[in-house]
Amino acid sequence: MKAEHINPFLRSLANTFSTMLGCEVERGELQMRSEQATPYPISGVIGLSGKAVGTVVINLSEEVAIKAASAMLMTEISEINDDVVDAVGE
Secondary structure, eight states, X not given: OOHHHXXXXXXXXXXXXXXXXXXXXXXXXXXXXXXXXOSSSEEEEEEEOSSSXXXXXXXXXXXXXXXXXXXXXXXXXXXXXXXXXXXXXX
């Protein structure tokens, strides 16, 4: 994996959380996974084609996904629902 391929996603994610959610993200260790298991139950999946081919998965805990969706939709959400799934997809 090359930094030139993943850094735009990291910048975009940080910008989105800062602008739309009013919070800063903290970067952890990047991982390439060959297995299907993810540490959290909610994922946003981005397919790549062109110079870079593959899939980028942004994996969120239920708490983060619900808080992010609540902020984006400007409404209080208390559990995973279709709105949360849609918001993570965006």
